[in-house]
Amino acid sequence: MLLPRLGTLMATESGFFMAVIKISPSTRFLNRRLFAASIGLLAGLLGISCAVGVSHADPGATGTPARQATECTSSRDLFLNPFNSHSAHHRPIGTEAQYASDSHPSTVSWLQNTSQSININVGAPWGVSVATTNASDPIFTIGPTNLKCDRPQGFPRTIRLPQEGFITPVRLSRSGCTDGVVVIYDRDQQIPHQIRQYNWNDGSPLGGQYRTWDIRGLGHGTHPGDRVGTSASGVAALFGVLRGEEINDPNNKVEHALQMGLPRNPGHCAMMLSREVVLPAVTGDGSMFMEGHNLGNIPYGGLMALLPSTKGGPDLDKLGLSARGKRLAETVRDYGIYAVDGANCAAIRADQYVINPGELVAALSAIYPYMRMVLNNDVLGSPTAGGGNPRAPNCAFDVR
Numbered sequence: 001m002l003l004p005r006l007g008t009l010m011a012t013e014s015g016f017f018m019a020v021i022k023i024s025p026s027t028r029f030l031n032r033r034l035f036a037a038s039i040g041l042l043a044g045l046l047g048i049s050c051a052v053g054v055s056h057a058d059p060g061a062t063g064t065p066a067r068q069a070t071e072c073t074s075s076r077d078l079f080l081n082p083f084n085s086h087s088a089h090h091r092p093i094g095t096e097a098q099y100a101s102d103s104h105p106s107t108v109s110w111l112q113n114t115s116q117s118i119n120i121n122v123g124a125p126w127g128v129s130v131a132t133t134n135a136s137d138p139i140f141t142i143g144p145t146n147l148k149c150d151r152p153q154g155f156p157r158t159i160r161l162p163q164e165g166f167i168t169p170v171r172l173s174r175s176g177c178t179d180g181v182v183v184i185y186d187r188d189q190q191i192p193h194q195i196r197q198y199n200w201n202d203g204s205p206l207g208g209q210y211r212t213w214d215i216r217g218l219g220h221g222t223h224p225g226d227r228v229g230t231s232a233s234g235v236a237a238l239f240g241v242l243r244g245e246e247i248n249d250p251n252n253k254v255e256h257a258l259q260m261g262l263p264r265n266p267g268h269c270a271m272m273l274s275r276e277v278v279l280p281a282v283t284g285d286g287s288m289f290m291e292g293h294n295l296g297n298i299p300y301g302g303l304m305a306l307l308p309s310t311k312g313g314p315d316l317d318k319l320g321l322s323a324r325g326k327r328l329a330e331t332v333r334d335y336g337i338y339a340v341d342g343a344n345c346a347a348i349r350a351d352q353y354v355i356n357p358g359e360l361v362a363a364l365s366a367i368y369p370y371m372r373m374v375l376n377n378d379v380l381g382s383p384t385a386g387g388g389n390p391r392a393p394n395c396a397f398d399v400r
Helices: 028-046 065-071 105-110 323-334 357-370
Strands: 119-122 128-133 139-144 157-160 181-186 191-196 209-211 258-262 273-277 298-300 303-306 337-342 347-350 371-373
Touching: 105 298, 105 371, 119 357, 157 181, 157 191, 298 337, 303 323, 323 357, 357 371
Parallel strands: 119 347, 128 181, 258 337, 273 298
Antiparallel strands: 139 157, 181 191, 191 209, 258 347, 303 337, 303 371
16 A cells, blocks of 8 residues: 555544554655745746646646636635635546456455445534524523543533524434534634534533534644544544535536545444554544454545546446436546544535435445545645546635
8 A cells, every 4th residue: 555654553532533643753754845835936937838737738628727717616705615625525536546446355344345335424414504693693501411431521611602693413322422513613703613423412402522623724634633623533523514504506616635534443334444554544443442442444544536447436427327327426536535433334424505415425336446546645735536647626715
């Protein structure tokens, strides 16, 4: 495997995750981006074109990130389009991406899913429910949950909640725990409030673990243990979430990577996640070293993507996809899906506004056999996953 591994040192904070650490990644990406930006500026002044560190272009993708940014349909609203252009959330797959072979261990694990499908968890309790507030909304004090699943962190916490209340579905797992995650974005303060195990509780809201993060930042850590959110991998809750605003509108594209949970326990539908951690993940599940757990070959932070037609992938026009389904398939091809957490079966996380998820699941089932892991995704070392020209634009707010 060509991915930089973060090793096997265990570290727990509240019993629901565990850091897996060995090697710190390089930070040369920032220097490379500054160099590339300087060359691009000079080229613009001289009226010439140039490319920095790009070769062996895939015929299916051309152009520079700056030029392609004009093609973006993504909102300039930070709540709808969070994180900066350095984030793995926004990095497109490059034309030099190396995909796992059919016999690669990650592919073997991927194809163990006999249903050949990826579910879509729309909003809480297994997706992510979102809301925004402003100065006109009431202030609530959120207390610690009384569930004995994980140690409460960050509560009580006083924040604004929507005037009409913020009621989300709550469901207990077989162990008697809830895992619902919400993000409430305070527009006036530009602060996101991420709450795991959130419960409206008839107007006396409760929460299990609280996090906040820079919505203009990466949305993920840069070194082992550099946890940002509450997922097993440590990414922020909005990292890679499918938003209704982008997939429901036929004039919009989904111009960022997605996130998903994969099975990892003996009782799950397959065994896919391993005990390895690679960026953008910085940690893994707290029970990953239990006997029989995490015996698959896809690491936390692994990037699964649809093979482009130039590298053995399908012609999307011949798969019978709906218009929305085709747009989602293009996203999986051009940006990919990061494995960030455990799940009973493979499932993408979405917000509560995504409509008709069955239509999208059908598209994911059609492309599932053609998905492979990107083996050379240097998250901090290249502006594209795998290097080379971007297959699609980087549509972060700071390059629009």
